[in-house]
Amino acid sequence: MRIFKKVGNTLHVLSFPGEEVEKGGYLIVEDKKLGKSMIAQVIDIQFANVPGMMEELLRSPNTDEVAQGEDSDPLDIMSHILYIQDARLLICKIYGTLVDGKICPDNNWLPSRTHSSVKKLPTETLLNLAGITKGLLIDLGVTHDKAPLSIDACEMDGRLNIITGKKGTGKSHLSKLLVLGLVQHGATVVILDINGEYTNLGLTEDGTKTENFEKIHVLSPGENFKVTLYQTNLYVIMRILTYALNLPGTSAREFRHIWRALEESGTVTLHELGGAINRSKCNQHVRDAMYSRYYAMVHSGFFTDNMAEAVDLEALLKKIENNGGGAIVINLSNTSPTDRQIVVEFVLAKLQEILSQWKIKAAFLFAEEAHLYLRETYWDDAVTRMRHYGLFTTFVTNQPNTINENIYRQADNIFLLNFVNEHDLEIVSRAARVDAETAVSIVRDLPPHHCLVLGKVVKDFPIIVKIKPLNIQTLGKTRYFFKERKNVD
Amino acid sequence: MVIEQLQYTITSRYNFPQIMQNTELNKKLIEASLNTMHNVREKTFQPFETRLLENLEQNNQQVLQQKLEGKTISTFLTPLKAIEDHTPIIGIDVSGIRLGETETGILCAIRGAIVWNQNQKYKYLRIGPFPFHITEENKQELFSHFENNILQEINTNHTPLFEAIGKLCNQVERWIQTAIAYSASESIILWDGSLTAGTSGNTVNEISYILRTARKHGNAILAFTKVTTIRFLGWKITDIIVNHEPPCLFEVDELPLSITKNTNLLGRIYVANLASHGSTFRLDIDKGLSKEDNIMAVQRLLGNELLFQGYPECLRLAHIYSTFTANDVIGIQSFLAHEYGLRIVPRNNMRKTLFGPYGTGLDD
Numbered sequence: 001m002r003i004f005k006k007v008g009n010t011l012h013v014l015s016f017p018g019e020e021v022e023k024g025g026y027l028i029v030e031d032k033k034l035g036k037s038m039i040a041q042v043i044d045i046q047f048a049n050v051p052g053m054m055e056e057l058l059r060s061p062n063t064d065e066v067a068q069g070e071d072s073d074p075l076d077i078m079s080h081i082l083y084i085q086d087a088r089l090l091i092c093k094i095y096g097t098l099v100d101g102k103i104c105p106d107n108n109w110l111p112s113r114t115h116s117s118v119k120k121l122p123t124e125t126l127l128n129l130a131g132i133t134k135g136l137l138i139d140l141g142v143t144h145d146k147a148p149l150s151i152d153a154c155e156m157d158g159r160l161n162i163i164t165g166k167k168g169t170g171k172s173h174l175s176k177l178l179v180l181g182l183v184q185h186g187a188t189v190v191i192l193d194i195n196g197e198y199t200n201l202g203l204t205e206d207g208t209k210t211e212n213f214e215k216i217h218v219l220s221p222g223e224n225f226k227v228t229l230y231q232t233n234l235y236v237i238m239r240i241l242t243y244a245l246n247l248p249g250t251s252a253r254e255f256r257h258i259w260r261a262l263e264e265s266g267t268v269t270l271h272e273l274g275g276a277i278n279r280s281k282c283n284q285h286v287r288d289a290m291y292s293r294y295y296a297m298v299h300s301g302f303f304t305d306n307m308a309e310a311v312d313l314e315a316l317l318k319k320i321e322n323n324g325g326g327a328i329v330i331n332l333s334n335t336s337p338t339d340r341q342i343v344v345e346f347v348l349a350k351l352q353e354i355l356s357q358w359k360i361k362a363a364f365l366f367a368e369e370a371h372l373y374l375r376e377t378y379w380d381d382a383v384t385r386m387r388h389y390g391l392f393t394t395f396v397t398n399q400p401n402t403i404n405e406n407i408y409r410q411a412d413n414i415f416l417l418n419f420v421n422e423h424d425l426e427i428v429s430r431a432a433r434v435d436a437e438t439a440v441s442i443v444r445d446l447p448p449h450h451c452l453v454l455g456k457v458v459k460d461f462p463i464i465v466k467i468k469p470l471n472i473q474t475l476g477k478t479r480y481f482f483k484e485r486k487n488v489d
Numbered sequence: 490m491v492i493e494q495l496q497y498t499i500t501s502r503y504n505f506p507q508i509m510q511n512t513e514l515n516k517k518l519i520e521a522s523l524n525t526m527h528n529v530r531e532k533t534f535q536p537f538e539t540r541l542l543e544n545l546e547q548n549n550q551q552v553l554q555q556k557l558e559g560k561t562i563s564t565f566l567t568p569l570k571a572i573e574d575h576t577p578i579i580g581i582d583v584s585g586i587r588l589g590e591t592e593t594g595i596l597c598a599i600r601g602a603i604v605w606n607q608n609q610k611y612k613y614l615r616i617g618p619f620p621f622h623i624t625e626e627n628k629q630e631l632f633s634h635f636e637n638n639i640l641q642e643i644n645t646n647h648t649p650l651f652e653a654i655g656k657l658c659n660q661v662e663r664w665i666q667t668a669i670a671y672s673a674s675e676s677i678i679l680w681d682g683s684l685t686a687g688t689s690g691n692t693v694n695e696i697s698y699i700l701r702t703a704r705k706h707g708n709a710i711l712a713f714t715k716v717t718t719i720r721f722l723g724w725k726i727t728d729i730i731v732n733h734e735p736p737c738l739f740e741v742d743e744l745p746l747s748i749t750k751n752t753n754l755l756g757r758i759y760v761a762n763l764a765s766h767g768s769t770f771r772l773d774i775d776k777g778l779s780k781e782d783n784i785m786a787v788q789r790l791l792g793n794e795l796l797f798q799g800y801p802e803c804l805r806l807a808h809i810y811s812t813f814t815a816n817d818v819i820g821i822q823s824f825l826a827h828e829y830g831l832r833i834v835p836r837n838n839m840r841k842t843l844f845g846p847y848g849t850g851l852d853d
Contacts, residue, residue: 052815059809069604069613069810074519077598077618080827081820 001118003029004089009107009435011040013090013118014048017083021045021090022144024442024452024464026121028098031111036099038111039121040092041462043441048087056085093438095461103129123147123463130459138181140174140453141468149465151457153185156364158387159456160410161394162403164428165417170449172197174415174467175366175396179327182364183215186325188317190351191366192344192373196333198366200473210472215326219311221335221343222301228310229268229303234259236349241293243375244341251289254282258290269305270298300339302346313350314359321360332373344373355389362390370395371402379404400427413455418446438462515616518599518661521634522619526829529622533832534596536589536822567784569736569763571792577676578794579605580803581665585658586813587651588821591831594624597654598821601665602811604803605676606794611802613810616665618821621657628653632660663695670703670710677790678703679804680712684756684773693753700755700775709778709786712756713804714771719758726760727769735762735799736791738772738784757783763791767799 001019004012011029015021021042029038047053071078097106124147127133135152143149156178163178165171176198179189191198202213219225229237234256241247241255258276262268277290297303304310313328320326330347332340354360365386367374383406386393395403401424408414408430416439419425425443429436433455442452442464449467454460581603588596600617623631628650669678684700686693703710719726719741730739739760756773757780763770774783795802813821825831 050816050819052817052819055814056816068611069615071615072515073615073617074515075522075619075824077620077821077824080824081817084820084823085816 001027001090003111003113003116003118006094006110009094010437011038011092011094013040013042013092015088015090017086021088021120023445024462025144026095026123026126026461027090027092027118028121029111029116029118031116033112033115034109036097036109038094038107038109039096039098039103039126039461040094041438042090042092043438044091046089046091048089050084050087053085056081091441093435098129101129123149126461126463130461132457132459132461132463136185138178138185139468140177140451141465143463143465149453149463151453153182153187155455155457156182156394156413157362157392159392159412160383160387160407161392161413161415161455162407162411162431163394163396163415163417164400164403164419165398165443165446165451166419166421166424167398168448169417169446170451170467171396171398171415171417172368173449173470174417174451175368175394176201176472177467177470178394179364179366180212180470180472183212183325183327188320188325188360188363189327189366190347190363191327191329192332192347192368192370193329194332194340194368194372196331198327198329199331201327201329203473204471205473207473215320215323216329217316217320217326218329218331220331221339225311225330225343226302226304226306226309227313227346228305228307229270229273230307231310231312231314232303232346233353234263236346236353239349240297240342240345244338244345245293245296247293248289250283251286251293254280254286255290255293270303271305274298296338297342300335300342302339302343313347314354317351317354317360317363337372340373341375345375348378351391352386352389355391360390362392365391365393366396367393368396369399369402370397371399379407383407383410400424405430411455413453413457416443416446416452416454417450418448419443433460434462517634517664518617518619521631522621524634525622525624525627525631526620528593528624528627529591529596529825529831530829532591532593532829533834534589534591534825535834536818565740566730566733567738567740568734569738569784569788569791571736572785572788573792574789575608576789576793577605577607577673578679578790578801578803579603579669579673579676580679580681580801580805580807581662581669582681582804582807582811583658583662583665584808584811584813585654586818587654588620588818588825589833591622593626594622595650595654596825597621597623597657598813598817599654599658599661600811600813601661602807602809603665603669604806604810606803611806613806615810618813618817620821620825621654623650623653623657625650631657663699666699667702670699670706670708673703673706673708675707676709677786677793678708678710679790679801679807680710681715681804681808682712683714683758683771684710684712684754684775686753686755693755696755700777704775704777709782709789710756710775711786711790712773713761713800714773715800717771719771727771730760730762730769733762735765735767736787737762738787741771759783759787761787762799763787764796764799767796770800 001013001015004014013027023042023045025042027040027042029040031037094107096103097109123143123145127147127149133150135154137150138153139148139150141149163171163175179191180201182189193199199218202210202216204210237259238252238256242252247255258280262272262276274294277287277294280287316328330343332343335343351363355363395407397403408428411431411433414431414433416428419428425440428443429439431439431454446452446464451465451467453463453465583599583601585597585599588598598618598620600615602613602615604611604613621631666680684696686696700710717725717727726741730737741758741760755776757776759772759774761770761772774786790801797805822833826833
């Protein structure tokens with residue numbers, strides 16, 4: 001391989017047949033005279049612009065073409081000509097300089113074209129050099145050169161993460177892998193499970209219990225996840241009424257009075273709340289507004305006056321933390337959009353409350369297709385306030401445009417699976433932690449279950465990993481009508 | 490994601506007349522090439538800029554002057570009818586290219602191509618490329634290498650090195666033409682150029698021998714000249730019959746010609762307009778054949794060959810397959826660097842050095 005040119009942080013390298021280089025792989029350009037080496041990632045592989053190629057191809061016969069023939073080339077010069085024809089141009093992005101065994105982010109030097117050597121940098125060596133293999137490891141899978149890739153769970157701590165890719169590429173699979181990895185390291189994880197696909201995280205494919213079975217707590221709103229108004233303080237209930245049920249300001253003020261009166265009398269129950277709204281001497285429209293929201297709450301089945309069937313979320317979170325980690329799966333699959341918003345607002349408000357009072361240390365929140373249940377303002381909260389409370393969000397989506405642009409810019413770790421749509425690629429390329437060209441070029445060609453990992457977990461060296469299989473029941477698979485026919489075929 | 494590397498396989502062989510495989514030609518060429526190349530090891534060489542490289546075309550045409558003497562053009566015109574009888578058509582062409590200069594000489598490469606059309610199928614055999622390092626010291630030896638009873642010795646003592654490449658090209662072409670004339674039978678053999686002997690590198694004996702050999706095997710040799718300098722009453726002869734209904738032949742040979750000294754016309758000269766909307770070409774046909782056989786040969790060509798712009802497809806393909814592309818040049822230079830340890834030194838552009846942007850050359 002030879003250096004051809006360097007433009008900004010882009011390096012063009014010529015490679016020849018036999019020098020097998022893959023997109024996403026790393027090269028090391030060693031300039032022994034300067035005593036340093038440049039580390040660059042191959043983001044695209046093109047044919048070298050060899051003069052006369054068009055003429056050469058036009059006259060070269062294909063097997064089905066009119067003219068067939070042979071070359072009497074006793075000196076075997078044709079092999080050199082073909083060798084030149086297949087020369088490749090590797091477009092590489094520079095990610096740092098290696099000096100005395102340490103990586104520094106200096107890209108502002110030029111290695112010599114004549115005496116620099118360009119070699120493949122095995123991913124394993126890169127991982128060791130960058131110190132990616134240390135810490136509380138979560139095994140993600142293997143890289144293109146079969147090096148195992150594990151990320152440090154600490155690098156997800158206090159971070160904002162995104163997992164995105166088109167349908168069927170393995171987002172949920174990766175998400176489950178991360179959840180289980182965090183749980184194994186003692187973390188508290190809350191999952192907003194829109195499709196109910198995390199509910200069997202504690203079971204293997206054949207239905208036997210895994211070591212994590214006891215750590216996975218599935219809460220289905222209206223079934224085993226109900227709360228009393230007594231557990232729900234005014235702050236939480238007002239968030240539900242305002243954000244999930246859109247209660248107007250005047251009505252919210254009136255509701256606050258009613259709630260305080262019930263608190264003073266120690267009768268904060270659904271039954272009493274209904275009666276108090278009915279009895280309130282306010283404008284008829286205000287009363288109707290409050291009553292319609294009250295009915296929405298009642299019909300959600302999420303609230304109960306029966307203390308025995310209510311779930312104490314705070315106690316559950318504390319228990320998980322004390323028992324060395326676990327996950328709470330909020331199964332939103334059978335809830336209506338309004339009920340889903342009520343539940344999510346409750347969970348988030350409660351989490352914020354618990355965290356702000358330091359009742360638990362921190363929690364990791366996994367939100368699948370968050371645009372279906374999160375209000376607009378939560379995006380900014382996730383970036384600014386939530387992480388200070390100790391709630392570290394991971395957004396999982398197949399529609400990258402549904403995530404606010406700020407999230408991409410502020411995300412600390414991004415797990416990109418395949419996208420081919422130009423519009424989607426343009427959105428993910430806005431991520432601040434990666435060069436746009438790298439994201440677009442690599443992500444477009446990622447096979448299913450391969451992920452481009454960007455950000456702090458890989459010390460800002462984009463790495464492609466084939467996500468390892470998980471022996472758990474996967475409920476995120478698409479259900480087919482013609483499945484039997486497909487199996488026969 | 491593994492980027493697949495191409496696997497090169499040897500092209501399968503085709504049933505070209507066996508004589509071509511048995512000929513000494515390949516052996517001779519390799520020997521000649523290696524003999525000239527042995528003195529080039531570890532030298533430096535300056536490649537010519539790829540875009541300035543031109544294939545060395547032979548220009549052996551002579552200027553002829555004609556007088557009509559009262560006859561009309563139609564007197565010399567022969568309308569043609571295609572005869573479709575599955576006669577094999579064979580085209581031959583050879584190209585040479587200058588690769589660069591060493592301290593002592595010039596490096597060039599030569600490649601020949603034979604294309605034949607049998608039953609509407611085109612097949613080809615490419616011979617080469619063969620690199621040569623021609624120096625003042627070895628040029629005579631190089632040409633002596635090709636000497637035999639048939640192809641006469643060429644005195645190259647006073648030939649400049651650059652012209653020596655053209656002569657070498659001619660020599661290789663004559664070798665291939667001889668081999669084909671000998672190996673093919675009942676075929677029409679197409680050459681690029683004319684059947685004029687006496688010009689540089691084309692001796693009467695050589696060409697006569699090839700024509701004789703071809704005739705003995707029932708072949709007819711037709712030589713197509715793409716650009717002719719022959720003029721008639723101030724007109725280029727190829728322009729004279731442009732407006733006549735094709736296919737037709739215009740018999741230039743019938744005209745009284747005053748021929749340049751030292752040239753021998755071994756073929757009858759015609760102007761051929763073989764296809765509608767096509768170009769007209771000077772066509773030389775073996776004089777050893779009767780006029781009727783000449784016309785018959787062209788009619789068989791019409792009936793058994795594709796004509797592109799009035800030019801035979803075999804000859805067009807032979808040119809395409811033999812000619813060197815920029816990619817070939819880089820490949821051969823890479824071969825020389827690997828095999829002979831040649832160090833490539835960039836060519837100093839004197840015009841640019843002296844005049845900067847005010848030079849008048851194409852590359853300024």
